[in-house]
Amino acid sequence: MACFPDVQKKAQDEINRVVxxxxxxxxxxxxxxxxxxxxxxETLRWMPTTVTGAVPHATTKDDEYMGHFIPxxxxxxxxxxxxxxxxxxxxxxxxFRPERYENDCQTAADSAANPNASQRDHFTFGSGxxxxxxxxxxxxxxxxxxxxxxxxxNITPKLRDGKPVPINPDHLTQGFVCMPDxxxxxxxxxxxxxxxxxxxxxQAAKKEYIDLATGQxxxxxxxxxxxxx
Numbered sequence: 404m405a406c407f408p409d410v411q412k413k414a415q416d417e418i419n420r421v422v423x424x425x426x427x428x429x430x431x432x433x434x435x436x437x438x439x440x441x442x443x444x445e446t447l448r449w450m451p452t453t454v455t456g457a458v459p460h461a462t463t464k465d466d467e468y469m470g471h472f473i474p475x476x477x478x479x480x481x482x483x484x485x486x487x488x489x490x491x492x493x494x495x496x497x498x499f500r501p502e503r504y505e506n507d508c509q510t511a512a513d514s515a516a517n518p519n520a521s522q523r524d525h526f527t528f529g530s531g532x533x534x535x536x537x538x539x540x541x542x543x544x545x546x547x548x549x550x551x552x553x554x555x556x557n558i559t560p561k562l563r564d565g566k567p568v569p570i571n572p573d574h575l576t577q578g579f580v581c582m583p584d585x586x587x588x589x590x591x592x593x594x595x596x597x598x599x600x601x602x603x604x605x606q607a608a609k610k611e612y613i614d615l616a617t618g619q620x621x622x623x624x625x626x627x628x629x630x631x632x
Contacts, residue, residue: 404558405588406570407499414438414501414553415593424596427604428550430543436550437508441501443545448487448525449499450572452580456481456529483526492521497573511538555597561587 404411421435422428433440460479467473488496493503507524509517514524515534528535535541552558560567574584592598 404553405560405586406572408559410442410499410501411553411558414442418550418554422550422554424594425600427600428547428554430547432550433546436546437505438501439546439550439553441504441507442549443542444504444507444524445499445501446545446549447527448493448503449497450583451483451487451525451527452582453527453529454482454484454581455579456483456526457535457580458529458533460531460533481526481530486526511542555593555601556590557593559589559591561589 417436417438418428421432428436460481462473462475462477462479464475465473473479487493490496504524507514509522509524511524511528514522515528515530515538517523523530528538528541560570562568568587570586570588572583574586575581576584592601
């Protein structure tokens with residue numbers, strides 16, 4: 404959002420229309436926030452955490468693809484980054500543009516099950532039988548996290564000597580799972596009312612967790628077991 408303020412404004416305008424300033428967004432708002440849904444898809448396309456598809460696959464028998472012989476037992480990597488940055492699928496791929504998914508109402512699971520691979524939204528959750536089983540939870544968590552951050556905060560570049568500190572979105576950490584390297588930005592509450600509501604919701608959530616944990620302990624269930632469940 405610090406790199407693409409026009410996207411941030413459009414998303415906040417949508418949240419303002421649907422949710423207003425008197426409460427935080429909930430999952431019930433999801434159908435009325437199509438731009439936020441498109442932002443989730445574009446985020447997963449634009450900055451996939453598993454650029455090589457997480458877990459390697461292997462062929463169970465000899466195969467051939469576009470004239471290339473693939474022997475049985477060969478390791479197969481899903482090059483997520485190459486697919487997501489394919490200019491023919493996503494013109495100007497390093498531009499963060501949720502409008503790419505303006506008319507795509509598929510959930511992550513719907514998209515993964517689509518037999519037409521050209522209509523897949525992204526491949527961050529993998530593909531085939533070994534696809535991520537937690538995509539439903541991830542998608543809902545992203546919706547709540549992103550909609551609530553944008554509801555409550557403005558995100559802008561860090562200023563130094565009156566000038567914005569540049570952010571390089573292509574400066575990534577190295578490794579099996581990657582993410583943007585450390586960068587500076589400013590995150591400020593949009594107004595005092597929203598700030599107060601966020602604090603009140605946090606206190607209520609903390610109390611609910613403590614009450615639940617206390618009840619579980621009284622019943623002889625440890626916190627570790629409760630968290631695992």
